[in-house]
Amino acid sequence: LVGIVELMVGADNANPSIGDGSVLGAGKGLSDLAAILQTLTGETWSFHVSPISVGSASYSEYYGYVYKTAKVGLVQPPLGFYPDGSSQFVRRPYGATFTSGNADFTLVLQHAIYGSSESERRAEASALINVYNYFRSAAGSDRDVIIAGDFNLAADDTGFSTLYSTVDKITWAIHPSTATTIGDNGFVSAYDNIFYSTVHSTEVLTLQRGAWRDWVNESDFSPWAPTYTGNNYKFANTYISDHVPVYITFNTSRDDD
Numbered sequence: 238l239v240g241i242v243e244l245m246v247g248a249d250n251a252n253p254s255i256g257d258g259s260v261l262g263a264g265k266g267l268s269d270l271a272a273i274l275q276t277l278t279g280e281t282w283s284f285h286v287s288p289i290s291v292g293s294a295s296y297s298e299y300y301g302y303v304y305k306t307a308k309v310g311l312v313q314p315p316l317g318f319y320p321d322g323s324s325q326f327v328r329r330p331y332g333a334t335f336t337s338g339n340a341d342f343t344l345v346l347q348h349a350i351y352g353s354s355e356s357e358r359r360a361e362a363s364a365l366i367n368v369y370n371y372f373r374s375a376a377g378s379d380r381d382v383i384i385a386g387d388f389n390l391a392a393d394d395t396g397f398s399t400l401y402s403t404v405d406k407i408t409w410a411i412h413p414s415t416a417t418t419i420g421d422n423g424f425v426s427a428y429d430n431i432f433y434s435t436v437h438s439t440e441v442l443t444l445q446r447g448a449w450r451d452w453v454n455e456s457d458f459s460p461w462a463p464t465y466t467g468n469n470y471k472f473a474n475t476y477i478s479d480h481v482p483v484y485i486t487f488n489t490s491r492d493d494d
Contacts, residue, residue: 238309238335239482241267242348242386244286244299267301274303281306285315291328300331300346308489310336316343316375325364326350330386332372334379338489340440342381343372349388355396358389362396365432366403380437387480391427405434410446410485417448417481419466419474424450429483445486 244266267284274282283306290297304311315333319326332345345368349361365384372382390396392409400407410431411417416424429448433441449465465481466473473479 238302238304238337238344240344240346240385241301241303242298242346244301264301267303271303274305278305283311285311285333287318287331291318291331293327298328298348300348302333302335302344302346304335308337312336312341316372319345319368319371325367326361327352330368330384332375332382334376337487339491340381340487340489341379342383342438342440342487343376343379345369345372345382345384347384347386347388349386349390351389355390355394359394359396362388362390362394363399365397366399369400369403369405369407369432381434381440383431383433383438383485385431385483387429389428392430392432397432400432405436407432407434410441411448411483415448415450417450417483419470419479419481421471421474423470424481429480431483431485433485440487440489440491442486442488446484449482449484 264284264286267286271282271284274280282303284301284303287300290299292298302311312334315331317331319330319332321329326347327350328348330345330347332343334341334343347361347365347368350357352358369382369384373380376382391413392411393413397409410433411427411429413427416427417429418424418426431446466477
């Protein structure tokens, strides 16, 4: 299962035979990705795209998920957007519940504001506890709520203090010293992360989480890592992405709910 933020509108329509096809244009990239993964793996992949874009009139994007259908199922209907009536976020977080083996969990995606100052980013980070609580309630009996994305802050920033102060003992998956954005000459900022509850999400295998970078440099947080940029950082941030993927691993043979 892969969650994707900053999904932009393409020129062609989605392929409804592969994914939900509910979004014209925005699903094209995920449709193509699912088709490529099917070719490479010989297994069926599907996708889901948020029904509307979020952001501003000048810059908007969608959220999306790609998943292997033999391993992961999307619970219908998706939970949808966080109801941000007080405009706490420039891009409202989006959530969906998935099943895998005996486990079920809700994966919430967010692409935080960058803005003109860290105070704007901290304001959104401090509001993530409201997002967590909302999806905990919306998911019903499922208590595994995971928030992932680009937060434009390192995980040890004071903006996340409200998220860490709950009885659910929420923590980060990616060490704050691990840079995940790609500059022209190397890795730059630790902006991408995955937050989960150590009380409710005990299926997370803590020694199998990290960032897909060029070398092993994360102690226990990344047992191994393949070459992602090929040491050609400028090419990677121009033609692939200026962020590396981050990941966690679940033991799906059991469910702690």
